[in-house]
Structure formats: C-alpha cells, structure tokens
Amino acid sequence: MSDSLSITLDRSSPVPLYHQVAQQLELAIRQGVLAPGDKIDNEIALANALGLSRPTMRQAIQTLVDKGMLVRKRGVGTQVVHGKIRRNVELTSLYDDLAAAGQQQRTEVLALQRESADEALAAHLRLTPGEEVWTLHRLRFVNDEPLALLRNHLPVALVDLADAELETSGLYEHLRRAGIHLRVAEQRIGAKSADEQERELLAAGDVPLLTMERTAFNDAGAVIEYGHHVYRSDLYAFEITLVDR
Amino acid sequence: MSDSLSITLDRSSPVPLYHQVAQQLELAIRQGVLAPGDKIDNEIALANALGLSRPTMRQAIQTLVDKGMLVRKRGVGTQVVHGKIRRNVELTSLYDDLAAAGQQQRTEVLALQRESADEALAAHLRLTPGEEVWTLHRLRFVNDEPLALLRNHLPVALVDLADAELETSGLYEHLRRAGIHLRVAEQRIGAKSADEQERELLAAGDVPLLTMERTAFNDAGAVIEYGHHVYRSDLYAFEITLVDR
DNA sequence: GTCAATGCTTTGTCAGGACATATTGACGTA
DNA sequence: TACGTCAATATGTCCTGACAAAGCATTGAC
Numbered sequence: 040m041s042d043s044l045s046i047t048l049d050r051s052s053p054v055p056l057y058h059q060v061a062q063q064l065e066l067a068i069r070q071g072v073l074a075p076g077d078k079i080d081n082e083i084a085l086a087n088a089l090g091l092s093r094p095t096m097r098q099a100i101q102t103l104v105d106k107g108m109l110v111r112k113r114g115v116g117t118q119v120v121h122g123k124i125r126r127n128v129e130l131t132s133l134y135d136d137l138a139a140a141g142q143q144q145r146t147e148v149l150a151l152q153r154e155s156a157d158e159a160l161a162a163h164l165r166l167t168p169g170e171e172v173w174t175l176h177r178l179r180f181v182n183d184e185p186l187a188l189l190r191n192h193l194p195v196a197l198v199d200l201a202d203a204e205l206e207t208s209g210l211y212e213h214l215r216r217a218g219i220h221l222r223v224a225e226q227r228i229g230a231k232s233a234d235e236q237e238r239e240l241l242a243a244g245d246v247p248l249l250t251m252e253r254t255a256f257n258d259a260g261a262v263i264e265y266g267h268h269v270y271r272s273d274l275y276a277f278e279i280t281l282v283d284r
Numbered sequence: 285m286s287d288s289l290s291i292t293l294d295r296s297s298p299v300p301l302y303h304q305v306a307q308q309l310e311l312a313i314r315q316g317v318l319a320p321g322d323k324i325d326n327e328i329a330l331a332n333a334l335g336l337s338r339p340t341m342r343q344a345i346q347t348l349v350d351k352g353m354l355v356r357k358r359g360v361g362t363q364v365v366h367g368k369i370r371r372n373v374e375l376t377s378l379y380d381d382l383a384a385a386g387q388q389q390r391t392e393v394l395a396l397q398r399e400s401a402d403e404a405l406a407a408h409l410r411l412t413p414g415e416e417v418w419t420l421h422r423l424r425f426v427n428d429e430p431l432a433l434l435r436n437h438l439p440v441a442l443v444d445l446a447d448a449e450l451e452t453s454g455l456y457e458h459l460r461r462a463g464i465h466l467r468v469a470e471q472r473i474g475a476k477s478a479d480e481q482e483r484e485l486l487a488a489g490d491v492p493l494l495t496m497e498r499t500a501f502n503d504a505g506a507v508i509e510y511g512h513h514v515y516r517s518d519l520y521a522f523e524i525t526l527v528d529r
Numbered sequence: 530g531t532c533a534a535t536g537c538t539t540t541g542t543c544a545g546g547a548c549a550t551a552t553t554g555a556c557g558t559a
Numbered sequence: 560t561a562c563g564t565c566a567a568t569a570t571g572t573c574c575t576g577a578c579a580a581a582g583c584a585t586t587g588a589c
Contacts, residue, residue: 053580055541055542055543056542075505076505081568081569081570082569082570083569091543091544092543092544092545093544093545093546094542094543094545095542095544097570097571105350107468110467110503110504110505111569111570111571112503112551112552112569112570113550113551113552113569113570113571114550114552114553114567114569114570115551115552115568115569116568116569117569117570120467120468120501120503120504120505121468121501121505222352222355222527222528223365223366223525223526223527223528224528225524225525225526226523226524226526227521227522228522228523228524229494229517229520229521229522230492230494230517231492231517232490245477247475247476247492247517248475248492249473249474249475249494256365256366258355258357258365259355259363260320260321260355260365272474275474276472276473276474276495277471277473278470278472278473279470279471279473280468280470280471281468281471282467282468283465283466283467283468283469298550300572300573301573302572302573326538326539326540327539327540328539328540336573337574337575338574338575339572339573339574339575340574342540342541343572343573356539356540356541357539357540357581357582358539358541358580358581359538359539359540359580359583360538360539360540360581360582360583361538361539361540362539530589531588532588533586533587533588533589534585534586534588535584535585536583536584536586537583537584537585538581538582538583539580539581539583540579540580540582541578541579541580541581542577542578542580543577543578543579544575544577544578545574546573546574546575547572547573547574548572548573548574549570549571549572550569550570550571550572551568551569551570551571552567552568552569552570553566553569554565555564555566555567556563556564556566557562557563557564557565558561558562558563558564559560559561559562
C-alpha cells in the first residue's frame with residue numbers, strides 16, 4: 040500500500056541507482072510519507088515500476104534494512120519500522136546535536152600545539168614515542184554554560200590542524216573537509232568525579248562527569264585521532280540507536 | 285598473500301554458503317590467521333577456489349566489511365584492518381563480558397512481579413496505562429562486590445519471565461532462548477550521583493554512577509524491554525566499536 | 530631522468546534468470 | 560467446527576554475464 044511515493048532516477052548521474060533509490064526511500068520515511076507499519080510494494084513490482092532489475096532494487100532496500108528503518112519478512116513483505124535513526128560513528132556528534140537542537144553554542148580553544156608524543160600517547164596513536172602529534176584542548180559552552188572539556192591528539196603526519204577553524208566548527212567537520220574518512224571508532228564511556236582543573240573549567244560543583252575515550256581509525260586502519268573528553272552529566276548524555284543484524 | 289586459510293563448504297547445510305564463508309573468514313581474522321594489514325585474494329580467485337559465484341563471494345566479504353573487519357579498495361584489493369570487533373546490540377552485554385573476562389559473577393533477583401503499568405512506564409513501553417508488565421529488579425555482583433543495579437520492564441503480552449532462570453543467566457539470553465530477536469535498541473548513557481537506595485545496595489560511598497537507559501525493539505518494531513540501570517563507575521565502563529558505512 | 534600515456538588488475542554496478550523457503554489464507558475433509 | 564493440505568505470494572539464495580571506474584605499475588616519449 041501507500042505507493043504514492045514518487046522516485047525519480049537519473050541514469051546519467053554518477054550516483055549509483057541503488058543509492059538514488061535508497062536515499063529517496065529514506066527521505067520518504069524520515070518525512071513521514073511512509074510511516075512505521077506501512078508496507079511497501081514487493082521487490083519485483085518496485086523494480087519493474089522503476090525499470091530496474093531485482094538485485095538493484097534489493098540492494099537499495101537492504102541499505103535501509105541495515106539502518107534499521109525497514110524490516111523484511113519472507114513470504115510477507117517489507118515494512119517500515121522506524122523513522123528516526125541516529126548516525127553511527129561519533130555515537131553522537133556533540134557539535135551537530137547541539138546545532139540541530141537549536142542551542143547556542145561556543146567553543147574556546149585552550150591549547151593547540153605540536154609536540155612529540157610520550158610513551159602513553161604514542162601507544163594510543165600507535166606511533167613510536169617521539170613522533171610529532173597535535174594536541175588540542177577545547178572547552179565547549181552551551182548557552183554560555185561550560186558543558187564539556189575536549190582533549191584530542193592527532194598524528195601530525197596524517198592531519199593538519201594549522202588552519203583549522205576550530206572555534207566555529209567541529210573537529211570532525213574539519214577532518215571531513217580535509218578528505219579524511221573515519222571508518223571505525225573504539226569508544227569507552229565511563230564516569231568520574233571532577234578533579235580540580237575540571238571543576239574549575241566546567242564550573243561543576245559536585246556534579247559527576249561523564250567521560251568518553253575514543254580512538255578513531257581511517258579506511259586503512261591507521262589511527263587518526265585519540266580523544267578523552269569529559270562532560271557535565273547534568274547537561275549531557277550519550278544517545279545512540281543500535282541495529283542488530 | 286597468506287591464503288593458507290582453508291574454508292570448507294557444506295552445500296547440503298541449511299546455512300547459506302555466503303554465511304559459511306563469512307563465518308570462517310571472521311574466525312580466521314579473530315584467531316590471527318589473517319592479521320591486520322594482510323591482503324586476501326581477489327573476489328574472483330576466491331570464488332573460483334571455493335566453487336562459488338562472484339556475487340556469493342562478494343556477499344560473504346561484504347558482511348565482514350560491514351562489521352569493520354575488512355576494507356575493500358577498488359583496483360587494489362581487500363585488506364584486513366581490524367581484528368577484535370564488539371557485538372552491536374546491548375552495546376556490551378554485562379553478563380557475557382564478565383563471563384568472557386573470567387570474572388566470577390553472581391546475580392541476585394530483588395524483585396520479579398507482574399503489575400499494571402503507570403503512565404510513565406506505559407509511555408516507555410508504548411502501551412496504554414493499566415496494561416500488565418513484568419518488573420524485574422536485579423543486583424549484580426562481581427567477585428562478591430556489588431557492581432550494578434538493573435531495573436527492567438517488559439510487556440507481559442510479549443514475554444514470559446515466570447520460569448526464567450535470571451539468577452544464573454542474563455535477561456537477553458532468556459529472550460534469545462524464547463525466540464525473541466532484538467533488532468533495534470535506543471540507548472542513553474549518562475552519569476549521576478547515587479541516591480540513598482543505590483548507595484545502600486551498591487555500597488558505593490561517593491562513587492559516581494554510570495546510568496544506562498534502554499528501549500529495545502523486536503523485528504516488528506514492538507517494544508520488548510525498557511530498562512534503566514546504574515553501574516559503579518569505578519568498576520565498569522561501556523565499550524563499543526562503531527563502524528561507519 | 531622525468532613525466533605523461535597506457536594497460537592491467539580489482540572492485541563497483543547492473544541485468545536477468547532459476548530455484549528454495551517461509552508465511553498466509555483458502556479450501557477441502559473428517 | 561476443527562484440522563490438515565495446498566496454492567499463492569514474497570523474500571532468500573545462488574548463478575552467469577557484462578561493462579564501468581579507480582589504482583597501480585609499466586612503458587614510452589621527450
């Protein structure tokens with residue numbers, strides 16, 4: 040039912056057909072044209088309607104199944120199950136989330152310098168001690184209240200932060216613009232009490248802090264970034280949508 | 285290089301061929317037979333060697349690419365990038381993790397009862413107030429130290445906990461055995477100070493607590509479970525591997 | 530000796546077909 | 560009425576074939 044959705048294909052576009060279909064399907068779901076519970080037409084009918092082969096149509100649907108937005112049942116059909124799905128890597132990008140929520144935010148760069156990695160840091164970045172790394176300390180405010188203390192380290196060989204506009208945009212956005220694609224990230228989320236420096240910077244009296252440690256890898260498996268952040272737990276929490284396959 | 289890996293296929297098995305290949309490839313990577321950096325043979329050669337078609341071989345490789353263990357580059361080949369990858373849903377299953385680490389653990393069921401859902405709980409489980417739900421409170425110990433207070437709610441209509449052996453195995457294991465497949469989960473991780481009851485049960489003096497709130501959905505998009513847990517942050521942290529596609 | 534053009538390798542995309550299997554509902558029979 | 564059988568339907572699996580596009584190395588010209 041509800042095949043009022045209109046999908047247009049551009050065969051001269053470099054964007055793969057299955058991706059064009061997937062994008063327009065996802066948009067339809069996010070915008071509510073297809074609501075949770077709605078059944079979409081079967082693969083063969085859809086493929087015919089769009090002038091595509093069944094494998095291509097399947098591939099389009101599969102990407103949305105992997106995102107957790109559609110569910111297929113053999114002998115039954117394909118159904119919409121979920122509208123809003125959160126992007127994966129970064130768990131949640133603090134910068135983007137706050138921007139999306141319309142919160143006024145501000146970032147203060149406390150330190151940005153090149154230095155040689157000590158043993159512990161080299162281990163995190165999988166370098167040999169002594170190699171040069173960027174060290175970046177930032178303090179992020181929301182509505183003029185300090186929210187998070189962000190400490191990051193990146194190998195100089197792979198990233199250039201010299202001209203990064205880190206006060207006005209996120210670190211990950213800078214990496215994306217530099218053509219660096221983060222593929223895998225290992226994260227560890229915990230909690231701790233604030234130490235003296237953190238209490239001072241974050242103006243958090245006895246508020247427990249949420250900690251996040253992350254190592255991010257690019258396509259080649261090289262470490263791009265190691266960060267350890269602390270957040271005021273009264274102002275922030277991590278949200279994520281997980282999909283099991 | 286390093287095609288000493290031996291993959292055996294059973295065409296009479298109900299397990300799909302691409303899945304058999306993927307499983308054995310994953311095992312080889314996890315066991316270090318294929319180490320990060322190793323290149324595997326190209327799709328066509330592998331397919332021929334196993335007597336499979338290229339699409340089937342591709343499908344096998346794709347599942348490992350989606351898990352973040354392999355990376356493909358057009359014109360180059362396929363490489364191993366990551367050995368250890370953590371399972372997805374549950375972020376991390378406390379019970380399984382502790383068992384894998386060889387820690388001695390014990391679970392105490394504080395409460396298990398059927399009751400009718402109040403307004404707040406009904407909203408979490410997407411029921412109408414008054415419908416019956418299971419309420420489960422557990423206290424989990426590691427090495428005889430209290431680690432976490434687990435509070436869960438499940439709709440009576442979808443799950444039966446009457447005979448669940450919740451002292452000796454995890455809740456998720458019980459659900460799996462009952463044939464319930466969790467497909468999507470929304471989680472929220474934060475931190476807070478312990479209240480009086482939590483301080484008493486967890487014997488945590490001034491240790492901040494890590495909180496986890498989760499809503500889990502099955503294939504049909506129905507809510508199977510809502511849980512809010514607290515963990516002693518000096519003994520536990522969430523670990524997760526994220527893959528971007 | 531340097532650099533650009535070219536060709537090879539490998540994955541990416543797309544088509545079309547065949548059979549298997551799970552689910553549902555209709556039908557027929559006890 | 561109750562139960563089992565069967566057919567229709569939809570997705571799951573697997574195959575063959577073809578061309579496109581990106582990376583890399585080799586070749587060739589200057």
